[in-house]
Amino acid sequence: MSRKRKSPIYRYWGYLLLAGAVVLLFSRDVGPVAVSGAFALCFVWLLLAAPTWCGAKNRGEGYCRNNSTGLLGGCGKVRMHKWLRFKSLTRLDTFGNAVRGWFTGAxxxxAACSLAVSAIGVVAGLFK
Ligand SMILES: [Zn+2]
Structure with missing residues (x-):
């Protein structure tokens, strides 16, 4: 894998977009559809592509800290983790574990805070 060769800015473009969307929210010249659309794009990016840790619950203690893409994704190194992450979102009793996994590190x-911001932004944009 050539992760190191990729520019960091390329991997974090969703955060730049989120910052841009916040600016758009306070700009008078931009319509609600564009603002909500920008926030929605950030929301999807955070779930599917943001650079995060895997966060799947390990069998022992703690959470998996392998690199992963998106809050919904698990790491590719442990095949079970992708399945584990998916499964945990479909069951309420383990949903807490999945969400807790989102707070295992910086x-x-x-990413989780940005997700909340973009969710609020989508709604705020509509009422702009
Ligand atoms: Zn993992």
């Missing part, structure tokens, strides 16, 4: 916390 990249996860930033």
């Amino acid at each position: 990249p996860q916390q930033i």
Whole structure:
């Protein structure tokens, strides 16, 4: 894998877009559809493509810290984790574990907070 050769800005473009969307929200010249669309794009990016940790619950203690893409994704190194992440979102009793996995470290916390911001942004944009 050539992860190191990729520019960091390329991997974090969703955060730049989120910052841009916040600016758009306070700009008078931009319509509600464009603002909500930008926030919605951030929301999807965070779920599917943001650089985060896997966050799947390990069998022992703690959470998996392998790199992963998106809050919904598990790491590719442990095949079970992708399935585990998917399964946990379909069952309420383990949903808490899945969400807790989103707060296992700085990249996860930033992504989860940004997810909340973009969700609020989509709604705020509509009422702009
Ligand atoms: Zn994992």
